[in-house]
Amino acid sequence: MQARGIVKRFGSLTANDYIDLSLFPGEIHALLGENGAGKSTFVKMLYGSLRPDEGMLSWKGAEVSIKNPAMARQLGIGMVFQHFSLFEALTVEENILLALPPLQAKNLRQRIKTVSADYGLPLDPTATIADLSVGERQRVEIVRCLLQEPDLIIMDEPTSVLTPQEADELFLVLEKLASEHKSILYISHRLDEVKRLCQRATILRHGKLISECDPRQENAKTLAAMMVGSEVADVRRVPQDLHGVKKCLVVRALNLEPELNTGTALVDVSFDVARGEILCIAGIAGNGQAELFGALSGETPVSDVGSIVFEGWPCGADGISERRRRGAAFVPEERNGHGALAGLKLSKNILLSWNNPNDGTTKKGVIDRMALARLEGAITEAFDVRMAHPDVEAGALSGGNLQKFVMGREVKRKPKLLVVSQPTWGVDAGAASLIRQKLVDLSRSGTTIIVISQDLDEIFEIADQVAVISEGHMSDVYPIDEVTREQVGLLMGGMDLNGPPEVTAAEMAQSLMRDRETEDAV
């Protein structure tokens, strides 16, 4: 596949500005860039879901115009999306059947088994999607893609939902595919993966092609600098001794049923956090993090008052306003429509968390606009929120700037306890580094911080202690310098650190498969 001078504009924004890229058979080619750099826009044009405004694509030497994804698949271009498109209530086989042209439906079950055996992607065609782990679901997507025998496979941030062990298995599959002369376009912002896996990398920044390089010749710092356009500051963190420090928050046997039946129940969650500590709670998305945030923030109060004790005050059944009044602050994972409202000006967005009568933002129920303007100025300055004019609507800010604003709003409350979910999710590297540094600084000034995150880099950068949530269960809490990434990865996959260490997720899955096959045989 060759792309020359590809341009795509959305209104005044040029998402892709004369991008060139060539992919050769048998190569794993990385497409690197921050959020908003134009990676997704570019691959959507290769896959036919968007049309370029200018430029030319050629496929196997001939110029092509890819009109839609079906045509892309016919040509032999497959794509595995970051967000899966699977029907939960259907089986693996049925999901795959739905995506295939009718003629290819013959002997499907056999072909699924062949493909999954060939590539070491254990799959049970009769299993229902709802029962599968995220890693297994991704296998379904990959197998579905491979069944169409593509020559080019586009993978959009495939490891963002995987444990490190699952990611390792995926890399083996990709290497095998490359050895069969298939091209792989691998989109990621994880530099160590790219260094390890890819022979070439194309780096985009703000829609422009910055460089094409061999990632194996670069180091993580030079790659990051190319992505961001400047050196990203390392987070400075002085380890602290937490022995004998008074506890700020004690959680004991916290149980919570999910509100939606797609949610995850919290089961007997217990942990302590010392004053001034940063506790990071790792875990793959969808393992109860949303419920844990709801219970800790008071958005979903729990019936057992004593299951959450904040500075000696049992508060399980109290709502979020009461917890704020006592000195807690919260940053949810989702910025738009949860932590902030896009249609409101920033000064009004402050009122989302500053609405207690003693917050100084209201006088006898009347909004004090001067006070809000002062706060807005102070927050945007302290957190370097960049905007076109003062007090813009929140929707006009980029993801990184809006997240800085939301973080700044809560930090400005000088909380005793700050609970943050995915603080740098979808945020550019510069903003992420600023946010992490602010979190570390805040903890060193005495604030207790709980960070719910699925980003291991982030966790190892800022945490004093780490725990892992998996299927609503919480692991023990470990000091960060006493665990390795691999161990945290095992915990994220639901393993026990005390159990037999040599069992990997793949072996587990394979043994499960064998069990199922024996059952079938019986």
Place this chain on the structure above:
Amino acid sequence: MPFKLQRREEHSAWMTLFSPLIAVALMLATGAALFASLGIDPVRGLTVYFLEPLQSAWSLQELVVKATPLILIGIGLSICYRANIWNIGAEGQFVAGALAGSYIPIMMVGWEGPLVFPAMIAAGMAGGALFALIPAALKVRFGANEILTSLLLVYVAQFFLDWLVRGPWRDPEGFNFPESRLFDSDAITPLIFEGGRMHIGFPVAVIIALLAAFYLTRTIHGFQIQVIGESPRAARFAGFSQNKMIFFAFAVSGALAGLAGIMEVAGPIGQLRPTISPGYGFTAIIVAFLGRLNPIGIVIAGFVLALSYLGGEAAQVTLGISDKIARVFQGLLLFYVLACDTFIVYTFRRVGAVREAS
């Protein structure tokens, strides 16, 4: 030429202001076409409909009288709609308020004095509010859709009124007409000047509009309405209770509709009849949207829709067409204003010509 709708970065202040004006212009253009298709000179038709009612003192007063209930109800509805609560039953709450307030002059005939009218107002507002709390309670308790329940309760109120004036509340000296007795002078909405038609309802409506404008933009409780309307999740994060807001918004809009109802029967009508409203409660939905859900805008929009009622009567008398034409103009206006509002948040973009690579 392919076009597509594209989201604006921020709300367009220009379109917020001009969208209703564009909608009115489009309504007039469609109306002109409509008149032409009926064989009526469009210029004459629009003149009779929209200008002649503004040319006599009598009809100007009538305009104010008709705008008053529309404004009162529209303000209450705007509070609901801003909170994403869909009260469609203001017509029923109007009737409920009229009935509750009329209990005093009809069933407590001996009571006279300056307290009678304030008591009727209080009863009317309470009646409207309580009636509106039925759909609120059903929504909070059972998750029943308030659009359906509030709309269906309109018919309950109307039939109850019908039964009362034909049955227990019929005027014993009324020659068997389905009407209540005429209200005594203490139970009549005070007029602004003697011999006119305008009553104190209009200044009251303007004061309420100013209060509502302050409440919605400047108070923390008014801010809750906006947050709950835009995102229940953000409201939960802010610690605002959606259920309390459902009760509050229904109660306020019901009370204002009830106030409009009692002032109407105690004012221009002066008694209960089987029909006491030409659909004010439904027309006020258009008023609320045409007025940008903004209380000051609603005062202006109230006059525009009141004019559509007068124009309908004028068209019937002068042009010999059904006064149902008023409903047509009202419907056109709602349709156009909703369409134009899209451009507050969106803008048209021409899809760039794609260079075909063959």
